[in-house]
Amino acid sequence: MLTEYQLRMPKHIIAGEHALEKLAEIINSDVKKIVLFTDKGILATGLVDLPKTIIEKAGIDYTIISDIPAEPSYHEAQSMVDLFKKEQADFIIAIGGGSVMDVAKLSSILATDEYQVKDLLENPLLAKKQVNSLMIPTTAGTGAEATPNSIVGVPEKDLKIGIVNPEMIADYVILDSRMIKNLPKPIAAATGVDALCHAIECFTSTKANPISNTFALEALDLIMNNIIEACTDPQALKAKSDMLLGSFYAGVAITASGTTAVHALSYPLGGKYHIAHGVSNAMLLTPVMKFNEPAIKELLAAAYDRVIKGGNQSLSIAEKSAHMINQLEKIVTVLEIPTSLKTFNVPSEDLDGLVAAGMEVTRLLVNNKREVTPEDAKKIYLEIL
Numbered sequence: 001m002l003t004e005y006q007l008r009m010p011k012h013i014i015a016g017e018h019a020l021e022k023l024a025e026i027i028n029s030d031v032k033k034i035v036l037f038t039d040k041g042i043l044a045t046g047l048v049d050l051p052k053t054i055i056e057k058a059g060i061d062y063t064i065i066s067d068i069p070a071e072p073s074y075h076e077a078q079s080m081v082d083l084f085k086k087e088q089a090d091f092i093i094a095i096g097g098g099s100v101m102d103v104a105k106l107s108s109i110l111a112t113d114e115y116q117v118k119d120l121l122e123n124p125l126l127a128k129k130q131v132n133s134l135m136i137p138t139t140a141g142t143g144a145e146a147t148p149n150s151i152v153g154v155p156e157k158d159l160k161i162g163i164v165n166p167e168m169i170a171d172y173v174i175l176d177s178r179m180i181k182n183l184p185k186p187i188a189a190a191t192g193v194d195a196l197c198h199a200i201e202c203f204t205s206t207k208a209n210p211i212s213n214t215f216a217l218e219a220l221d222l223i224m225n226n227i228i229e230a231c232t233d234p235q236a237l238k239a240k241s242d243m244l245l246g247s248f249y250a251g252v253a254i255t256a257s258g259t260t261a262v263h264a265l266s267y268p269l270g271g272k273y274h275i276a277h278g279v280s281n282a283m284l285l286t287p288v289m290k291f292n293e294p295a296i297k298e299l300l301a302a303a304y305d306r307v308i309k310g311g312n313q314s315l316s317i318a319e320k321s322a323h324m325i326n327q328l329e330k331i332v333t334v335l336e337i338p339t340s341l342k343t344f345n346v347p348s349e350d351l352d353g354l355v356a357a358g359m360e361v362t363r364l365l366v367n368n369k370r371e372v373t374p375e376d377a378k379k380i381y382l383e384i385l
């Protein structure tokens with residue numbers, strides 16, 4: 001049998017101690033004008049200071065665009081792209097979480113007036129890469145530094161939509177654990193569980209294949225065995241660095257495979273109630289894994305064998321699978337991520353609307369090994385309502 005796989009990822013990845021200092025080598029003499037995307041929260045932490053100094057030392061002109069809101073709508077993303085276009089930059093640096101990186105990635109293919117973000121909602125492949133980009137994630141994380149995706153809110157549909165275009169894949173990535181060292185615990189926890197979802201969903205997706213599994217399993221191993229320490233101990237730099245690598249690998253797994261019903265049913269929660277992406281995924285993780293279990297038991301057992309340190313290999317497949325789901329649930333509980341929509345005042349009358357919006361995310365629902373009917377989606381949402 002002949003099988004063809006396509007592995008798409010950034011060409012150049014710099015990771016580890018003092019990785020950030022390598023910025024000086026990336027922005028060589030060809031670069032004339034840089035736009036540095038970030039947001040106000042990150043600016044306030046001082047995380048942009050070192051990169052700024054390096055750019056200034058290199059004598060390269062730059063502008064900082066920092067008005068990016070968390071989880072932007074496509075209108076908000078377009079206004080950032082419009083600011084970017086005025087600068088006529090020939091290099092993009094994004095320092096931030098998924099929100100910042102997603103806007104930067106859209107800018108890299110929308111530098112001329114030919115297309116708008118709105119056009120890409122209908123036909124994501126229209127635009128081609130115009131400006132090279134470097135992603136420096138400050139959360140671990142969305143894996144947006146690895147993927148061809150940019151996720152924007154679509155208020156008219158009460159949904160978030162993923163624009164997927166390989167032209168948006170970053171050219172350079174810097175993974176430096178200093179960027180996530182002082183992440184506030186609630187953000188570290190929610191973004192970490194997002195990465196965890198990417199790994200386990202991609203591994204249990206209908207699109208999973210040997211290439212994506214290599215990245216998904218390594219990501220799962222790194223994330224499950226480091227997430228609690230990384231989120232709760234500010235000094236745990238090794239755990240944080242492993243989380244950053246794990247979330248990057250999980251991003252590569254998304255590109256080669258795809259997320260499933262956790263992310264699909266999560267999009268309306270972000271789109272309508274603006275629940276943070278990682279939090280809405282965390283809420284749905286256990287209910288969806290329990291729903292999927294009949295179809296993915298063997299896979300969960302294989303994941304157990306790979307990631308549970310000192311696990312009992314003589315357990316049955318059903319026992320290993322149950323243990324994996326318990327561990328996933330435990331992570332969400334220990335990290336104190338809200339698991340009920342009541343926390344966000346979602347009224348029970350909204351249930352049917354949620355189901356209708358969730359069922360629209362066919363791009364990801366088709367990846368789910370067990371078919372999700374509207375009745376199933378309703379039961380899953382009811383568990384967290």
Ligand SMILES: NC(=O)c1ccc[n+]([C@@H]2O[C@H](COP(=O)([O-])OP(=O)(O)OC[C@H]3O[C@@H](n4cnc5c(N)ncnc54)[C@H](O)[C@@H]3O)[C@@H](O)[C@H]2O)c1
Binds near residue numbers: 045144184278
């Ligand atoms: N493109 C992709 O492949 C992909 C994948 C998953 C999710 N996403 C999208 O990414 C967005 C979420 O990104 P996110 O979870 O990284 O969060 P985010 O970028 O929305 O940031 C959340 C908050 O954390 C703050 N923050 C970020 N880094 C910080 C740091 N080091 N210290 C202190 N504060 C910091 C920000 O200022 C912001 O207020 C959503 O829109 C989601 O849909 C994209």
Ligand SMILES: [Zn+2]
Binds near residue numbers: 142263277
């Ligand atoms: Zn995600």
